Amino acid sequence: MTVRYFGEDAVFHHIGIAVSSLNRVVDSEHPRWDDEVQGVRVAFVDLNGAPIELIEPLSETSPISGALNCGRPLVHVCFEVSSLAASIDAAGQHGFHLLGTRPLRQRLGQTDCMDLEQDEGPGGTA
Numbered sequence: 001m002t003v004r005y006f007g008e009d010a011v012f013h014h015i016g017i018a019v020s021s022l023n024r025v026v027d028s029e030h031p032r033w034d035d036e037v038q039g040v041r042v043a044f045v046d047l048n049g050a051p052i053e054l055i056e057p058l059s060e061t062s063p064i065s066g067a068l069n070c071g072r073p074l075v076h077v078c079f080e081v082s083s084l085a086a087s088i089d090a091a092g093q094h095g096f097h098l099l100g101t102r103p104l105r106q107r108l109g110q111t112d113c114m115d116l117e118q119d120e121g122p123g124g125t126a
Helices: 063-069 084-092
Strands: 011-018 033-035 040-047 050-057 074-080 096-098 116-118
Touching: 011 063, 050 063, 084 096
Parallel strands: 011 050
Antiparallel strands: 011 074, 033 040, 040 050, 096 116
């Protein structure tokens, strides 16, 4: 069974995993980028064909620090879509709602993205 929570054209892109230190996971020569807006440093790796975004907090006030402190290293799952607005609407029909009010501008590929969270209850379980 295929579930299309984010629209018919949504294609898996990567998952984001919080790490306390990129240096503990990848060597110092591995490419990484700082995102001052979100307060994180990121590096992408390939895990047996699965793209993984490793996300290190730049400070204790970063949301990634909060995720690590709560024991939630899986931060996000990313899908490529042709229309962000249509995908947000489709996700809403499956009990998802926006966590933020504005798109985030990612440095890699300048992609607009939105943080979504799924509601609990009828129609809101994955």
